Amino acid sequence: MSEELYYKSASELSELLDKKELSAVDLMKATIARTKQVEEKVGAFNSYDEVDALAQADASDARRAAGNSLGPLDGIPVGIKDNLAVNGQPLTCSSKMLEKFVSPYDATCIEKLKSQGAVLWGRLNLDEYAMGSSTENSAFKTTSNPWNLDCIPGGSSGGSAAAAAAGQAVMTLGSDTGGSIRQPASHCGVVGLKPTYGRVSRYGLAAFASSLDQVGPLTRSVKDAALLLQAISGHDERDSTSYRTETQNFVAALEKLRGRKWTLGLPKEYFASAADTPAMKPVLEAIEFYKSLGCEVKEVSLPHTDYAVATYYIIATAEASSNLARYDGIRYTHRAEKFDAKDSVDIYCQSRAEGFGEEVKRRIILGTYVLSSGYYDAYYLKAQKVRTLIRQDFEKAFENVDALLTPTSPTPAFKKGEKSSDPLSMYLSDIYTISANLAGIPGMSLPCGYSDGLPVGLQILGKPFKEDELLAIANEFEAAHPFKDQHPSL
Amino acid sequence: MSEKTHIDIEYTAKLARINLTDAEKEKLSGQLDSIIGYVEKLEELDTDGVEPTAHPHPVYNVWQEDEVKGELSTEEALKNAPAQRDNMIVVPKVVD
Numbered sequence: 081m082s083e084e085l086y087y088k089s090a091s092e093l094s095e096l097l098d099k100k101e102l103s104a105v106d107l108m109k110a111t112i113a114r115t116k117q118v119e120e121k122v123g124a125f126n127s128y129d130e131v132d133a134l135a136q137a138d139a140s141d142a143r144r145a146a147g148n149s150l151g152p153l154d155g156i157p158v159g160i161k162d163n164l165a166v167n168g169q170p171l172t173c174s175s176k177m178l179e180k181f182v183s184p185y186d187a188t189c190i191e192k193l194k195s196q197g198a199v200l201w202g203r204l205n206l207d208e209y210a211m212g213s214s215t216e217n218s219a220f221k222t223t224s225n226p227w228n229l230d231c232i233p234g235g236s237s238g239g240s241a242a243a244a245a246a247g248q249a250v251m252t253l254g255s256d257t258g259g260s261i262r263q264p265a266s267h268c269g270v271v272g273l274k275p276t277y278g279r280v281s282r283y284g285l286a287a288f289a290s291s292l293d294q295v296g297p298l299t300r301s302v303k304d305a306a307l308l309l310q311a312i313s314g315h316d317e318r319d320s321t322s323y324r325t326e327t328q329n330f331v332a333a334l335e336k337l338r339g340r341k342w343t344l345g346l347p348k349e350y351f352a353s354a355a356d357t358p359a360m361k362p363v364l365e366a367i368e369f370y371k372s373l374g375c376e377v378k379e380v381s382l383p384h385t386d387y388a389v390a391t392y393y394i395i396a397t398a399e400a401s402s403n404l405a406r407y408d409g410i411r412y413t414h415r416a417e418k419f420d421a422k423d424s425v426d427i428y429c430q431s432r433a434e435g436f437g438e439e440v441k442r443r444i445i446l447g448t449y450v451l452s453s454g455y456y457d458a459y460y461l462k463a464q465k466v467r468t469l470i471r472q473d474f475e476k477a478f479e480n481v482d483a484l485l486t487p488t489s490p491t492p493a494f495k496k497g498e499k500s501s502d503p504l505s506m507y508l509s510d511i512y513t514i515s516a517n518l519a520g521i522p523g524m525s526l527p528c529g530y531s532d533g534l535p536v537g538l539q540i541l542g543k544p545f546k547e548d549e550l551l552a553i554a555n556e557f558e559a560a561h562p563f564k565d566q567h568p569s570l
Numbered sequence: 571m572s573e574k575t576h577i578d579i580e581y582t583a584k585l586a587r588i589n590l591t592d593a594e595k596e597k598l599s600g601q602l603d604s605i606i607g608y609v610e611k612l613e614e615l616d617t618d619g620v621e622p623t624a625h626p627h628p629v630y631n632v633w634q635e636d637e638v639k640g641e642l643s644t645e646e647a648l649k650n651a652p653a654q655r656d657n658m659i660v661v662p663k664v665v666d
Contacts, residue, residue, distance in 0.1 A: 184646040277626040320632035390609040412650035433589035448586040464622030520626020
């Protein structure tokens with residue numbers, strides 16, 4: 081497969097498919113070949129099913145031949161993070177707990193992709209149960225950063241970001257609880273978009289922290305992010321937190337909002353801590369670019385920024401301890417074979433000891449502690465109140481600006497193993513992304529340059545349900561700085 | 571709140587239904603003490619009169635009609651059980 085083909089965007093490939101210059105089967109065969117060519121180095125996939133993918137592609141070709149194309153995603157290979165349910169496919173969450181689990185149903189976002197003819201391709205590696213910032217917490221393998229194989233791809237959607245960056249899938253889906261789409265997108269040089277909470281149904285997403293989790297796209301271009309977001313958004317009665325709002329045409333918005341003079345805010349707390357780091361240079365240059373377009377750039381304040389990581393680790397672990405209580409070794413998960421069966425609780429305790437990895441145990445125990453009698457008010461309730469203050473910070477900032485620009489991550493991708501022994505330092509690598517999840521606002525990461533050969537991301541945060549504006553702002557930058565056409569050498 | 575920064579790992583792991591080895595207890599205990607020490611910085615903030623946020627968008631009373639839809643068959647529901655027999659999940663004997 082020529083590089084020209086496997087790094088093409090979904091919209092370009094869709095045009096070739098429509099013109100019959102390419103078949104979905106040939107595209108899938110080429111994607112499989114590319115996956116195999118680089119997978120030993122990248123390690124993005126937990127598993128893939130070639131026969132199933134080729135059958136989906138064949139069905140897509142048949143639809144097109146009959147004049148029944150289901151739209152721009154028909155025949156496009158989309159990689160799926162291994163915490164989203166695809167009927168008949170493994171759903172492991174990169175955990176021994178679910179090593180043998182095969183999903184009996186489709187997540188809503190998967191159902192939507194199927195109804196639009198997308199070819200679901202592979203199960204992509206993640207930090208176990210989406211807990212982590214490096215994809216080193218997977219029970220199965222460590223994914224490498226395609227730009228430097230000694231480095232982590234970011235996490236927890238590290239497999240999704242790496243596969244998109246390496247051309248192993250045209251686009252991928254990830255999930256973002258505290259930055260798990262944006263941070264790996266930043267480290268792997270792709271576009272990652274965390275939608276507003278409630279924009280995309282969480283039905284069929286293995287729950288980590290329900291009030292923070294959101295499914296979203298990782299793609300090589302802004303237009304593809306718009307395309308994939310449009311495909312998966314919308315109200316879903318099976319998710320009680322799904323928001324009743326009209327699905328916008330995000331692709332059309334790119335043109336409609338082109339050339340608008342945005343008012344952009346720079347949160348001073350984000351820049352104060354990172355001003356001198358090498359990764360800041362491309363971010364500051366990107367800000368200068370927006371000024372050159374005639375956008376107004378002003379300093380804003382998010383005074384509770386310094387409390388976001390602490391708030392997040394109380395709320396996220398509390399919700400995780402509750403959500404992961406369902407993995408008890410009885411109904412559908414790993415069951416310990418040897419245990420001291422004084423009572424059924426012993427089965428749970430030993431199965432969970434064997435099935436969960438270190439980071440998951442750490443978070444469940446922390447979450448159990450902050451919810452336990454005597455500590456609930458001091459930790460969990462307090463964190464929920466601080467969450468209100470963090471939301472109010474954003475509401476206030478957005479009174480004066482359309483969107484905020486920040487770095488996505490304090491540093492480019494770090495070396496494997498560098499932070500594994502220090503959980504707190506790992507937690508702090510999500511310092512710029514976490515607040516958006518607490519506030520429920522949309523955020524995206526856009527490649528804006530390099531530091532020592534590693535990609536650097538610009539984060540754009542927006543008002544709730546204003547993904548169209550974020551995409552349009554990102555699109556202006558991408559049009560003038562085509563990082564989407566630069567790829568890692570593999 | 572310094573008396574809170576030492577987690578009772580034995581008790582909390584029991585509540586969390588996870589057996590830990592002695593080595594795990596020691597390692598986790600130290601790490602969790604340090605994380606809890608860090609999150610205690612929230613105490614610096616005065617949150618009197620602040621409403622807690624449980625969800626980013628307020629959701630109240632989301633109901634749907636109580637009707638049967640295309641749910642999983644018994645076979646599908648049991649397919650992933652670690653042990654099953656006669657349409658039931660088998661669990662080890664825990665009482666004599």
